[in-house]
Amino acid sequence: MGILLGLRVDQTGDGDAEGKFLHCPRPRRVQGDEEGAGILRLTGSTPTVDRHLTDRPPRAPAGLGIAPAESSRHGIAVASVERLGKRYGRRQAVDGVSFEVKEREVVGLLGPNGSGKTTILRVITGYLRPSEGTVRIDGFDVVRDGHQARARIGYVPENAPLYGHMRVDEFLHFMGRLRGLRGGALRRGIESARARLALEPVGDAVIGRLSRGYRQRVSIAQAVLNEPKLLVLDEPTNGLDPRQVIELRGLLRTLARDSAVLITSHVLAEMERVADRVAILLDGRLLTVHQLAGAGRGTSLRVRARADRADEVAVALSGLAGIGGVTREEPEGGLAGWRVEVSEAGAAPRVAAALCLAGIASVETVETASDLEELFLRLTASRALQ
Ligand SMILES: Nc1ncnc2c1ncn2[C@@H]1O[C@H](COP(=O)(O)OP(=O)(O)OP(=O)(O)O)[C@@H](O)[C@H]1O
Ligand SMILES: [Mg+2]
Structure with missing residues (x-):
């Protein structure tokens, strides 16, 4: 100063x-x-x-x-993306992108089709290796400390695959075990996820017969079983009707009390309603990170x-x-x-x-x-x- x-x-x-x-x-x-x-x-x-x-x-x-101007309103960075680049063969899908997601913050990645949103999420969640730059989750590098980083992330991919024949509780149990949860930790994780996503009434229901809105909530529930520091959702409102979109918005705000949330969308109006800040992408480059909520x-x-x-x-x-x-x-x-x-x-x-x-x-x-x-x-x- x-x-x-x-x-x-x-x-x-x-x-x-x-x-x-x-x-x-x-x-x-x-x-x-x-x-x-x-x-x-x-x-x-x-x-x-x-x-x-x-x-x-x-x-x-x-x-x-x-x-950095963004440091004041929220706490420490849960996710730090620094000069991230990703090439598919010769195609540079993401180029020099840097931003942070802080505790209790909802950050939106906004951009037209093909601007690199999903690619960035896949690098953050450890499904793709970055070509350049670094991503840290709660201080852990997603490449060098991939296991630690992934343990702190809940990921809801676009059109998340669900096991349609399974019942909701059975599925959550299965996914919790996949994440390495056992015994009391597994029980507590399932109970908390069911409560936060209001899934109690459908615990015994077969997933394939649920409405799209409920299926979306099941996808999110599996992502919060391990109480992640960062919850990542790719186009979560796709295919939902207006009422379901409104419900999801409320849910995301509630979930953001416990996890930082990173969400993608190409719908501007949707981002304005749910995000604190929005990172605008075009052709794999970050144009700006813009404050939406609060005084600043x-x-x-x-x-x-x-x-x-x-x-x-x-x-x-x-x-x-x-x-x-x-x-x-x-x-x-x-x-x-x-x-x-x-x-x-x-x-x-x-x-x-x-x-x-x-x-x-x-x-x-x-x-x-x-x-x-x-x-x-x-x-x-x-x-x-x-
Ligand atoms: N596996 C892949 N191999 C080659 N190119 C890819 C691959 N995945 C994505 N791309 C390209 O990288 C660019 C960014 O794609 P990405 O899916 O990250 O964009 P997006 O912003 O998520 O788009 P959408 O809004 O359609 O979901 C696009 O040009 C896409 O064609
Ligand atoms: Mg995408």
Whole structure:
């Protein structure tokens, strides 16, 4: 946080009616600004530009000492995905994806068909080996400590196969034994799963004759038998009717009290209702991690710099923590532009200050994107510009 010590907040706004500025003192000569002060605009709608463009920004300090914006609201990370890549032969299905799922948090992986959602879940759950990067579950690496990692995960695959001829209790018993549960632990696991998924009335029912909603609950029950730290569900609402979708939503919120939950969907509205944060994927790449629930909704920063400095800006941005995603915007008045998603509003000043110190001329906060659909469209459209 030492990075902030050199900054002075001018609450008077220096005669600017739109908002306050952060003055970012610079030890070097700044082109067209003998005082050596870059300016960051933290509120307002019009970007301040060229007089603050520097000749040569300092190299972006690694990490910049900024805490990831996502660390504050929930506890420690249950799942940490770092620069994950997965190739199928020559096809790069997942590329450089990083995100975390914290205790008691529901994180949604959102993306169109083929964007890599299922592939990421399969690597996290140990069914596929990553081509690049690492995944840790409760600190255990899914490759090196696969057994430990898997013991902490409950997985509900898409169209989870169920033994249709088995009765519900029989199936849960069978799956519990497969997980290595025995005796009292097995009994307690089954009782708790039956209660949490409200399966008591159908314990003796043959699975194949249950409604789809009940079959879905049986799938989830088998995944929580071992009280997992992380519950992973691939498109769990597929094929459910509206009432069943609503019930499932309630169930997931309840389950999230005991396990962190990672869920995929390509339905935006569904994610808005159930997830705390949503990671948006396109073509195997993460576009942003966006805060949905609670007070800390996402904020974005608009960054402007001279077009010939674009590479340096990109390097500076890639070195910053606390950023959900970066997309290019249409050039404006000869200046290149970026929209930088900040996962929590509170992190915006820190990220803006860091960009300033890295020599980026103009940073402006813009209205919070509260509408996931709008965010998704903007992010996916801006990819076409890159
Ligand atoms: N076993 C495989 N072999 C080769 N390519 C694969 C394999 N599995 C997935 N792919 C490809 O990898 C990409 C990502 O697939 P994935 O199933 O992870 O996407 P998804 O986001 O889950 O899609 P959907 O919404 O359709 O479930 C796709 O282009 C897909 O065709
Ligand atoms: Mg899928």
